[in-house]
Amino acid sequence: MWADETTDAPERGGHAMKVIAVATQKGGVGKTSTTVNLAAGLALAGARVLTVDLDPQAQAGTAVGVNLAGEEQLARSLGWVLQARMQGMRMDLSSLWFDRSELLEEWEDAGTLHLLACEESTMTAAQDLIHKKGFQSTPILRRMLMEVSDSFDFVVVDTPPAVSSLSATALAAADYVITVCVPEYPALKGAAATRGTVRYVKDRTGGECEPQYLGAVLNRSNPPSRWKAQEVNIRNGMLDADLAPFCTDIRTDNRISDSFAYGVPSVIRFASHTPGKMYSELMGQLVERMGQPAEKWEMPERIDLEGSGG
Numbered sequence: 541m542w543a544d545e546t547t548d549a550p551e552r553g554g555h556a557m558k559v560i561a562v563a564t565q566k567g568g569v570g571k572t573s574t575t576v577n578l579a580a581g582l583a584l585a586g587a588r589v590l591t592v593d594l595d596p597q598a599q600a601g602t603a604v605g606v607n608l609a610g611e612e613q614l615a616r617s618l619g620w621v622l623q624a625r626m627q628g629m630r631m632d633l634s635s636l637w638f639d640r641s642e643l644l645e646e647w648e649d650a651g652t653l654h655l656l657a658c659e660e661s662t663m664t665a666a667q668d669l670i671h672k673k674g675f676q677s678t679p680i681l682r683r684m685l686m687e688v689s690d691s692f693d694f695v696v697v698d699t700p701p702a703v704s705s706l707s708a709t710a711l712a713a714a715d716y717v718i719t720v721c722v723p724e725y726p727a728l729k730g731a732a733a734t735r736g737t738v739r740y741v742k743d744r745t746g747g748e749c750e751p752q753y754l755g756a757v758l759n760r761s762n763p764p765s766r767w768k769a770q771e772v773n774i775r776n777g778m779l780d781a782d783l784a785p786f787c788t789d790i791r792t793d794n795r796i797s798d799s800f801a802y803g804v805p806s807v808i809r810f811a812s813h814t815p816g817k818m819y820s821e822l823m824g825q826l827v828e829r830m831g832q833p834a835e836k837w838e839m840p841e842r843i844d845l846e847g848s849g850g
């Protein structure tokens with residue numbers, strides 16, 4: 541089953557730009573934190589990265605210092621762009637995205653970091669429009685991104701929690717999907733549901749879109765000395781549910797949450813500290829998996845509950 545999904549990696553669809561969607565049905569588990577830190581981390585490492593904020597909560601924008609307000613700014617909302625595009629207007633995305641590369645200016649070999657921002661009312665209207673038109677309209681974002689595929693190495697898409705036409709649009713846009721889990725049972729269910737949904741995207745888009753599932757990030761994890769039975773069960777459950785967890789998980793760290801307030805992702809603010817190191821390691825595994833068939837992916841060992849003290 542895995543093999544079928546990976547045969548045409550690494551250059552899916554004949555373009556070098558890779559679109560990664562970060563998705564899970566469960567809210568508040570760290571999709572946005574994962575999105576912006578992976579995007580910024582890839583940019584620090586030299587890549588040209590576009591972050592796409594597809595969640596009406598617009599938190600990915602906040603996390604990189606962009607908050608849309610006022611009429612002129614609303615015209616730059618992805619929500620407005622999606623609506624216009626569905627009504628047949630051609631949009632030049634390069635006049636809409638925000639260049640946030642100034643966040644990288646202290647790094648000599650850094651790439652670039654851009655953001656397609658969004659805002660709630662325009663995004664909700666876009667969501668309704670896509671919903672009305674059904675699954676055949678979900679490739680809209682992918683088509684728009686393909687037009688700018690020369691400008692970026694990676695696109696990282698933040699998605700809303702829960703099942704909606706916007707999360708379907710994000711999955712349809714993606715070459716790769718990663719999901720996020722925390723050490724709590726509802727989060728495991730949410731991640732598994734998203735992993736399942738990825739399998740249907742090809743059929744639902746008439747073969748146009750074919751995202752590959754790439755793995756699950758365990759976020760807000762604890763050091764092994766503090767694992768309780770629930771965390772051990774979730775870690776094993778991620779393996780059992782075919783979620784292909786990454787070997788590096790992201791520990792609970794206040795520097796990750798505090799960074800939202802500064803509009804600078806923690807991977808940049810704390811590049812040489814734990815947040816920077818955790819996300820860089822995760823990024824390495826993510827990129828490595830893109831070039832490998834799933835059978836070769838390195839995964840964490842199962843944990844023996846007896847020995848865990850939980």
Ligand SMILES: Nc1ncnc2c1ncn2[C@@H]1O[C@H](COP(=O)(O)OP(=O)(O)OP(=O)(O)O)[C@@H](O)[C@H]1O
Pocket residue numbers: 566567568569570571572573574595597599699700701759760761790791792793794795796797798800
């Ligand atoms: N590893 C972490 N350590 C500490 N705080 C974290 C960590 N990951 C996320 N948080 C915090 O948890 C909260 C939820 O994270 P985040 O916004 O990334 O989740 P989300 O899945 O995008 O939420 P939503 O479903 O609402 O979009 C935020 O306040 C964030 O700063």
Ligand SMILES: [Mg+2]
Pocket residue numbers: 571572573595597599698699
């Ligand atoms: Mg979010």
